Amino acid sequence: MQKTTWVGVTLMVAGLGAGCGQGRLIFNVDVYSFLKSANRDTVPYYAPLPPGVPDTIPVQTVNLPPTGAGSSIVDSASLTGTVAFVDAQGTGSVSYQLFIDTARAVYTRPALLTVSSGSVSPGDSINTPFSLNIPAAIKPFFTSTQIYVGVRLAGTATSPPLQGRARLTALQLSVALQDKIF
Amino acid sequence: MRTTVVSSGLAALLLAVAALPLPLAGQGLLTDARRAGMAGVSLTLDGALTRYNPAYRAVPPQAVHGGAKATIPIPLGLIQFFHDHPISNLRNDPLFHPDSARFNPIELADLVLHLPLNYDVRKVPTPTNDVTFGIGKDFFQADLGKAQSLIPADQFGITGSSRPLSIGPSFHGISVGVTGWLHDDVEFQLDDSLLAFLKDAHQAHDNTTYSVFGNVLAEGGFAPSIGYSGRVYGNEDRGLYVGGGVHYYLGVAYGSSLVDTAGFKTGSPIFSGTNPLTPQFSATTSYSKYGNTFGHGVGVDVGLAWVTGPIVFGVGVNDIGATITWPDTRIEHVIYDTSTNKFVNDLPPRLGVETKTKLPVTYLANVIYTLGGTTVGADLLDNGRGTQIHVGAEQRFGPFAVRGGVARDQRKKVEFGWGGGLRFGPFGLDAGFWTHSNALSDQRGITMATSLSIY
Numbered sequence: 001m002q003k004t005t006w007v008g009v010t011l012m013v014a015g016l017g018a019g020c021g022q023g024r025l026i027f028n029v030d031v032y033s034f035l036k037s038a039n040r041d042t043v044p045y046y047a048p049l050p051p052g053v054p055d056t057i058p059v060q061t062v063n064l065p066p067t068g069a070g071s072s073i074v075d076s077a078s079l080t081g082t083v084a085f086v087d088a089q090g091t092g093s094v095s096y097q098l099f100i101d102t103a104r105a106v107y108t109r110p111a112l113l114t115v116s117s118g119s120v121s122p123g124d125s126i127n128t129p130f131s132l133n134i135p136a137a138i139k140p141f142f143t144s145t146q147i148y149v150g151v152r153l154a155g156t157a158t159s160p161p162l163q164g165r166a167r168l169t170a171l172q173l174s175v176a177l178q179d180k181i182f
Numbered sequence: 183m184r185t186t187v188v189s190s191g192l193a194a195l196l197l198a199v200a201a202l203p204l205p206l207a208g209q210g211l212l213t214d215a216r217r218a219g220m221a222g223v224s225l226t227l228d229g230a231l232t233r234y235n236p237a238y239r240a241v242p243p244q245a246v247h248g249g250a251k252a253t254i255p256i257p258l259g260l261i262q263f264f265h266d267h268p269i270s271n272l273r274n275d276p277l278f279h280p281d282s283a284r285f286n287p288i289e290l291a292d293l294v295l296h297l298p299l300n301y302d303v304r305k306v307p308t309p310t311n312d313v314t315f316g317i318g319k320d321f322f323q324a325d326l327g328k329a330q331s332l333i334p335a336d337q338f339g340i341t342g343s344s345r346p347l348s349i350g351p352s353f354h355g356i357s358v359g360v361t362g363w364l365h366d367d368v369e370f371q372l373d374d375s376l377l378a379f380l381k382d383a384h385q386a387h388d389n390t391t392y393s394v395f396g397n398v399l400a401e402g403g404f405a406p407s408i409g410y411s412g413r414v415y416g417n418e419d420r421g422l423y424v425g426g427g428v429h430y431y432l433g434v435a436y437g438s439s440l441v442d443t444a445g446f447k448t449g450s451p452i453f454s455g456t457n458p459l460t461p462q463f464s465a466t467t468s469y470s471k472y473g474n475t476f477g478h479g480v481g482v483d484v485g486l487a488w489v490t491g492p493i494v495f496g497v498g499v500n501d502i503g504a505t506i507t508w509p510d511t512r513i514e515h516v517i518y519d520t521s522t523n524k525f526v527n528d529l530p531p532r533l534g535v536e537t538k539t540k541l542p543v544t545y546l547a548n549v550i551y552t553l554g555g556t557t558v559g560a561d562l563l564d565n566g567r568g569t570q571i572h573v574g575a576e577q578r579f580g581p582f583a584v585r586g587g588v589a590r591d592q593r594k595k596v597e598f599g600w601g602g603g604l605r606f607g608p609f610g611l612d613a614g615f616w617t618h619s620n621a622l623s624d625q626r627g628i629t630m631a632t633s634l635s636i637y
Contacts, residue, residue, distance in 0.1 A: 024312045024313075025312075025313055025315070026312055026313065026314040026315065027314075027315045028314065028315070028316045028317070029317045030316070030317065030318035030319070033319035033320065033321065034318075034319045036319070037320075037451070063317070063453045176312075
């Protein structure tokens, strides 16, 4: 049903505009809003990791245009965002790893992005902006109808136990396609 | 899918173009360079006038000076077109190749709306801008950029009523024959929500319906006809002519669809789960296909023409009372079933129902004034969807002629024409330029018609 609907929508939207010769389709996807609505924008971190506590979030689904982008060519894709590391206990450093894949088993691949907190101490709240031009091997992911997103927190304690939370405050995905959407 | 969509769209457009009435075709497919140079006005008693005013069939052609016996178009536009799109490469030409990244459906639609018979001095630009979509969990926005101008803000429609074939003898002003007829009417309108979403790049709201509504109709057949045209007062220099015709319309096939809603409803939040949009479709479809009992109806054409020395004035009205009764119509109410993802009839089809359609009444009024080497004229045409006005003049200087004109087309846009000609004895070579809006764009193009006339 989803695809059928979008054929109609595409006639009026993509067909009129996106199909305009060599004009590009640009998708600005607020990935943060998907994680926020699932309460996965804030992730606790521990070092050492207590037994039975996962260092990852459940894999999240992010919907892209439901038609997919067919055989379109991804001109460029980039990620921008900000992570706030709020340390509650201990000192050390934390890395925030972001995983994206078209398969649900996102944690079987290397992280797409790693954001390091630098040194954190109790009471710190360190905002760390980041940006990434997505590598060519990953770009074709964004022609599909949905992608899966995962987050892993890895802490290294210099004064254990290290405990706090990493709070994502923005995560924006921008994809520019050369249209061949049908 | 894209190929199917494009093919369907082209088929609809071709049907619409095929049924365009002559004066509208004159705005887009004018091959007579003299008329092109006068923004579409006809200063000779040719088919463009006799089609709408049967009285002109009786008026002697010499009542208007300077008219050609025949005009042969010189389609320079085809040379230009095939230079840009070689026949040997048509299979791979991006213009016709939906799989090409350079394929542009707007450009293809413009080609159909403005067939390349004449040389395009300035083509209507095709939007090639980027289109930006914003997507969030509860956010969806589409910014079409310049392509927003392609979205009709008001009711959008194409109506055509034509008689592509008319055969039969005429004797002492009485004509008996058969006329083929076609009528199409397409109109649709976006609801306020969809209009704001597409044309103004407003963000979509959750739990909201975005839809189009309108109707589509196409019908055709043939009509045994009898008519009369003759002078009822005066002589050739100063006289009153009348004409009339009665057509018994026989409808071979027709189909119409009244679309109550065609669109989608957003979820709440919009991108919740895997099903953000729910299709919405509801329409009543009526048709009588070939093989069913013919439709039938009677329509009347009337006209009068007044010739008084240098002035020729005429008024014609076509298809008065032309209501076609279709005795064997099938009516279905179709909805989109979201549980099966199919279009289904939610009510039992009604068979053998009598329905009626109506051909648009067409009005034409025109005047031609000739004084020495100067001929000026104007016409006003209403064929059921907007009034067109053409005003033009021709000034002859020995073998040379200079022409100019202005028009208001069916889209209520002002168009201009200018041109000239050179006459060699019984032959004349003419060139006419005119602006046109026969494209999915708010901008005008300029095209040049060239033709050879025989006097």
